[in-house]
Amino acid sequence: MAAGGTLSFSVASMVEDVLQQHGTRVGDLNLESRKAEEAASRRNEAAGWLRKMIGVVVAKDLPAEPSEEEFRLGLRSGIILCNAINKVQPGAVPKVVESPCDSALIPDGAALSAFQYFENVRNFLVAIQEMGLPTFEASDLEQGGKSARVVNTVLALKSYSDWKQTGGNGIWKFGGNIKPTTSAKSFVRKNSEPFTNSLSRTSSMNEKPLSAQASDLDSNKMSSSRSFSMLVRALLLDKKPEEVPVVVESVLSKLVEDLSNVLPANMNCKKPSMKFASGDKMLEDKNSFNKSYISEEESKGRLLKQQMIFDRQQRDVQELKQTLHTTKSGIQFMKMKFHEEFNNIGLHIHSLAHAASGYHRVLEENRKLYNQVQDLKGSIRVYCRVRPFLSGLSNYMSTVDHIEDGNITINIPSRHGKGRRSFNFNKVFGPAATQADVFSDMHPLIRSVLDGYNVCIFAYGQTGSGKTYTMTGPRELTEKSQGVNYRALGDLFLIADQRKDTFNYDVSVQMIEIYNEQVRDLLTGLSVPDANLIRVSSTSDVIDLMNLGQRNRVVGATALNDRSSRSHSCLTVHVQGRDLTSGAILRGCDVIASLAQKNSHVPYRNSKLTQLLQDSLGGQAKTLMFVHISPEPDAVGETISTLKFAERVATVELGAARVNKDSTDVKALKEQIAGLKAALAGKRRKMNTINAQPLAAR
Numbered sequence: 001m002a003a004g005g006t007l008s009f010s011v012a013s014m015v016e017d018v019l020q021q022h023g024t025r026v027g028d029l030n031l032e033s034r035k036a037e038e039a040a041s042r043r044n045e046a047a048g049w050l051r052k053m054i055g056v057v058v059a060k061d062l063p064a065e066p067s068e069e070e071f072r073l074g075l076r077s078g079i080i081l082c083n084a085i086n087k088v089q090p091g092a093v094p095k096v097v098e099s100p101c102d103s104a105l106i107p108d109g110a111a112l113s114a115f116q117y118f119e120n121v122r123n124f125l126v127a128i129q130e131m132g133l134p135t136f137e138a139s140d141l142e143q144g145g146k147s148a149r150v151v152n153t154v155l156a157l158k159s160y161s162d163w164k165q166t167g168g169n170g171i172w173k174f175g176g177n178i179k180p181t182t183s184a185k186s187f188v189r190k191n192s193e194p195f196t197n198s199l200s201r202t203s204s205m206n207e208k209p210l211s212a213q214a215s216d217l218d219s220n221k222m223s224s225s226r227s228f229s230m231l232v233r234a235l236l237l238d239k240k241p242e243e244v245p246v247v248v249e250s251v252l253s254k255l256v257e258d259l260s261n262v263l264p265a266n267m268n269c270k271k272p273s274m275k276f277a278s279g280d281k282m283l284e285d286k287n288s289f290n291k292s293y294i295s296e297e298e299s300k301g302r303l304l305k306q307q308m309i310f311d312r313q314q315r316d317v318q319e320l321k322q323t324l325h326t327t328k329s330g331i332q333f334m335k336m337k338f339h340e341e342f343n344n345i346g347l348h349i350h351s352l353a354h355a356a357s358g359y360h361r362v363l364e365e366n367r368k369l370y371n372q373v374q375d376l377k378g379s380i381r382v383y384c385r386v387r388p389f390l391s392g393l394s395n396y397m398s399t400v401d402h403i404e405d406g407n408i409t410i411n412i413p414s415r416h417g418k419g420r421r422s423f424n425f426n427k428v429f430g431p432a433a434t435q436a437d438v439f440s441d442m443h444p445l446i447r448s449v450l451d452g453y454n455v456c457i458f459a460y461g462q463t464g465s466g467k468t469y470t471m472t473g474p475r476e477l478t479e480k481s482q483g484v485n486y487r488a489l490g491d492l493f494l495i496a497d498q499r500k501d502t503f504n505y506d507v508s509v510q511m512i513e514i515y516n517e518q519v520r521d522l523l524t525g526l527s528v529p530d531a532n533l534i535r536v537s538s539t540s541d542v543i544d545l546m547n548l549g550q551r552n553r554v555v556g557a558t559a560l561n562d563r564s565s566r567s568h569s570c571l572t573v574h575v576q577g578r579d580l581t582s583g584a585i586l587r588g589c590d591v592i593a594s595l596a597q598k599n600s601h602v603p604y605r606n607s608k609l610t611q612l613l614q615d616s617l618g619g620q621a622k623t624l625m626f627v628h629i630s631p632e633p634d635a636v637g638e639t640i641s642t643l644k645f646a647e648r649v650a651t652v653e654l655g656a657a658r659v660n661k662d663s664t665d666v667k668a669l670k671e672q673i674a675g676l677k678a679a680l681a682g683k684r685r686k687m688n689t690i691n692a693q694p695l696a697a698r
């Protein structure tokens with residue numbers, strides 16, 4: 001390291017200080033001239049050796065005995081120094097940059113390429129350093145620089161050259177022109193090989209400092225020790241003997257002080273800063289190496305990272321492929337299952353269709369059988385109802401003697417002979433019979449209307465016998481006291497609603513009055529041959545229309561009783577049902593009529609009433625006739641004639657068969673119906689079970 005020279009200057013200045021303290025003038029000692037003389041001697045030795053090594057031609061810029069300035073200028077380009085070191089150690093500076101104008105003297109500050117100058121001097125200093133010789137600083141070749149250090153380096157190189165020429169045996173000791181007896185330390189070159197890479201340079205640099213520093217110290221010590229002794233002698237020359245110890249003590253204490261200031265700074269500097277351009281270059285190299293090393297590491301890292309990303313993406317792709325495969329398999333499986341399900345559903349629908357058609361066949365069969373039973377019961381059924389005594393008249397003896405099943409026995413006053421007479425009907429309802437009792441026998445026929453049969457329900461009887469009561473109910477109507485028309489219509493709409501999945505029903509009504517052989521439309525109030533049909537959708541719709549008809553019936557009546565006895569009102573309910581499966585149309589009607597007891601002068605067969613009811617009464621329809629009688633004995637004559645007419649209607653006039661309840665035909669039919677009902681119930685259960693199952697399980 002270039003810390004050398006520090007001691008020599010310090011000692012000289014220190015002695016100077018001491019001399020000044022003691023009032024001694026240096027000028028008197030002629031110290032400067034002695035120093036200059038010695039420096040010139042060393043410079044000449046160095047210049048001479050350089051000229052000898054590289055030849056006078058190459059060293060033309062360096063005079064044999066140059067001044068300090070000439071020495072500095074001659075070596076400033078570094079060309080002479082590089083050539084000299086290459087002579088001592090070939091290849092030490094691999095490339096020497098020659099001046100473009102060799103022959104020209106390069107003046108101070110002349111334009112030799114700064115790069116060339118820098119390169120040569122730097123390379124020379126690196127080589128010197130590699131060889132373990134004392135170095136100088138590049139700035140020492142500049143004006144004001146310490147050329148003595150340059151001289152020192154050249155003389156060290158000379159000494160090394162001499163040692164090498166003698167065979168290089170033994171330990172080379174750098175002595176310069178200093179006598180071997182001085183305290184110069186042995187100098188062992190640590191790394192003589194030229195560096196080949198920045199790493200070896202760095203390591204040699206790191207190993208170098210202490211030895212180089214020691215070397216610098218030694219050489220400076222040697223060179224300055226002679227001056228030091230000369231100075232001390234000159235100092236003590238004119239001193240009296242008693243003054244000598246004081247002066248020596250001062251010199252020594254100053255020396256110790258300076259040493260203590262200088263040594264720690266040099267000796268403790270294990271990692272001194274690089275002052276040379278060569279050091280900078282090495283740092284640059286190291287940095288660039290580090291950079292390239294780092295960038296290589298970085299690129300490796302990046303590659304590794306990319307590889308990892310690539311690997312992960314490949315794994316992802318594999319996973320996706322696997323998922324796709326699984327999904328495809330799943331879809332295939334679903335397709336298969338779907339086809340299976342589809343086929344199963346197809347089979348199931350087929351069996352359901354089969355069952356449904358069977359069900360419909362059974363229904364149809366049931367309907368026919370049901371209505372056959374109704375037929376066997378008789379196309380016309382005649383019922384007799386006895387009104388209770390009205391309040392206030394309960395003390396009278398009743399006309400009715402007794403009632404037993406379908407038989408009613410009437411007490412006949414003695415003046416009319418015989419005393420009693422019995423009449424047979426399908427059923428006789430006594431004064432205690434309720435509205436529900438009366439309707440119960442009518443109920444099965446309502447279903448027949450919805451199956452496409454015509455049903456005629458009419459009330460017959462003298463005035464005040466209770467026709468309106470049976471058909472409609474009392475004035476203060478309650479649910480319990482509702483008449484058969486409410487109940488029948490209620491049933492009709494209820495059954496139609498229950499069948500809505502299989503049948504679509506349209507219901508409409510017409511209401512007429514036959515008065516004095518004139519037909520009047522009670523819903524329009526006009527006399528018309530055919531009454532209007534008005535569509536209805538509920539029982540209340542029908543009731544509203546019946547009320548309207550009732551009001552029209554009353555309007556214009558001159559004598560209510562007279563009118564009542566000659567008027568027949570008739571409500572006809574038309575039902576049209578469409579079988580939703582087969583599309584078949586069923587048509588039925590329910591005629592609800594209130595017929596006054598006919599006058600004897602009107603022939604029954606030709607009457608308007610008979611014409612009106614011919615469809616119902618002619619055998620195509622099921623007819624229910626409710627004969628009403630009053631219990632009061634004063635009307636017994638009319639009662640008997642009413643009963644006679646009713647019996648004739650039931651047996652002779654209309655030719656209807658009387659039902660024998662015990663006939664074998666009825667029994668067989670009943671059994672057949674029971675069997676069919678059981679079969680139907682079985683089919684229904686089966687269908688309900690199938691419908692309850694989830695589709696996949698079917």
Ligand SMILES: Nc1ncnc2c1ncn2[C@@H]1O[C@H](COP(=O)(O)OP(=O)(O)OP(=O)(O)O)[C@@H](O)[C@H]1O
Pocket residue numbers: 386387388390431461462463464465466467468469470474475564596628
């Ligand atoms: N079964 C019965 N229970 C209680 N009261 C009844 C019964 N039958 C009829 N009545 C009552 O007897 C009276 C006459 O009955 P209703 O008006 O029904 O006779 P009708 O035959 O319709 O008469 P008309 O032919 O004059 O119209 C009414 O007050 C009615 O409430």
